[in-house]
Amino acid sequence: MRHAVRAVVALCLLLTATVGCDVQARREIAAEKKATEKGPPPPERIAESCEVDGRPPRIGVVPINLQALFFNQINTGAKTVADAAGAHMQVVNGDDDSAKQADAIDNLVAGDYDAIIVDAVDTEGIKPAIRRAKAAGVPVVAVDATVDDPAVATQVGTANAEGGEQIAAELLEMSGGKGGIGVVGALNSTVQNERQKGFTDAVTAGGMKIETVVDGRNVQEQAQTAAENLLTGNPDLPYAYATGEPALIGLAAAVRSQERTDDIEVVGWDLSQQAVDGLREGWIAGVVQQNTFTFGHAAMNAAIDLACGRSAPADVPVPTQIVTPANVSDYLYYLEK
Template identity: 40%
Template sequence: MTKTSRLRSRAALGVAVATALAVTSACSTGNEPTPSAGGATSAGNAKCVVGMTQINQTAAFFTQMNEGAQQAAKDAGCELTIANANNDSSKQNSDIENFVTQGVTGLIVVAIDVNGVLPAVKAARDKGIKVVAIDAKLEDGSVETFVGVDNEKAGAQAAQWMIDKGLASGKSYGVVDAKNSFIQNQREDSFRKAIDAAGAKYTQSVSGDNVQEKAATAAQNLVTAQPGLDFIYTTGEPATVGAVSAIGADAKTKIIGWDLTKEVISGIDSGSVTAVVQQDPKTEGVEAVKELKSILGGAAPKGFIDVPITIVTKENVEPYRAIFP
């Protein structure tokens, strides 16, 4: 072989090697990390892009839940988008459908209607999307994990607290609730069952539809129609805030309800609020994102993550003032 022939052979070999390397680089094995804004993955970690459908953005309970989820997403390297259903269950279903179209890998559902949301949730899971529910428990098997309070049990706990304090037997009461909220119906039913069995006298329930202004009007209508009530049981933040605005500090009627706010703490200070069932919405948001991150990484779902309640009174309200300045 001449010197010229040897040079031509080496050049051809170099081209062949370069071509082979280029082909190998272009072919994905499926194991390479895929970058994503806010949800970039590394080897061994699944892409974490989470859509969260929230009931509304006005109640402090929900905004604190959002804050927890946002912080957890930042810490976990997940991309999080929150959609506000604004108390509209049909919009909530549309929000879930939009998240599926956008290609999220995880979904957090704070359900308005626990039955009405199921078709949209099922459609999401059929696409391989992992779903965690917060606050409102969905049908068994419909999601990977539920994060929150056992609302039925907590309603009974609130009643038992009153029974133990001697505030039930012979006392008359009414309820400010939200008939459009499954979990608030649970809180009411279990509370009434226990308190009535202890000798309390139920009068009527009025619905504020989980909207503070409506709840305030409903509470005012209740105390106008039933001026001699010993207490009002309120099943959620808007109802409790509404009742505080409707009842003066010197009124005979007292409030036993759910969810602290600045206004409700003022009610505790003035004596119009006797006790409040306080959840930990921020922790619920944190735990939901952490659970999705874990599931997307291959861990088995926990099924239920219990976030305990605290019954807040004058005796233990002080630490909560910093949360509701």
């Protein structure tokens, strides 16, 4: 009889736990659905449009590439403002190539575009093209990547070195300032080099050591290969840092393929489905998330103002957030283009 009672009690406890888990899962799904449906924040303002030579202003946009969600979201934010203002927007893919970006700017100037937005692959290499645009009377707005040149009319972006320091502080607190770190970077990207330096300076000052840096060149497939080599060469590596979306996606793929999710903790930049999965499972501990849609809003507003002969701020800072396993459900709209 006692065995029967114990069995019934055990069954009841199991059913209670199962129902409890089911209720919790339903709550989490509902919260995530609500966050996704809420979508990205709307533009804080819509620039007043105008006519240029009897037509709406024409704005050219030259992103780094059209592969990463990050750049597509900047484009989406820009298009939201352009559509609301009645401006024409044309996107020309930079394809991770500074020379292609320079050609795109020259072609947009020749095509009578009234302002140009560029996210530069190489912030030094793009300067001559920006100067030529200014000389032709076409203002240029730099977004994301900081182009330090007086020919840039407006700079919209994040303090990348400070963002690196911010995620480094998270890792230092988590690790107690001990342990080696592998870095998956993009050495051809000025922006990601700034993030790498800010992070490296902070973690080394806090007592940690950068073991190895590999170059993913801002391309997912190359980043995965580089990350595979990093993990293979450092089988006991406890921590890893990725400086951008392709780097973090490549690193996540490498961690999974080598079955390292139980013995490595990862931090990095920019949400993707792969990053969200890792955050939910807990082995990705933190992601620096930039307000990509706001980048686009602010850049397009500045471009329209400039195209219409109005002034625009020289610098428009856009804040970042740290996404963690605890708050990831609040940021799922960043998975949408």
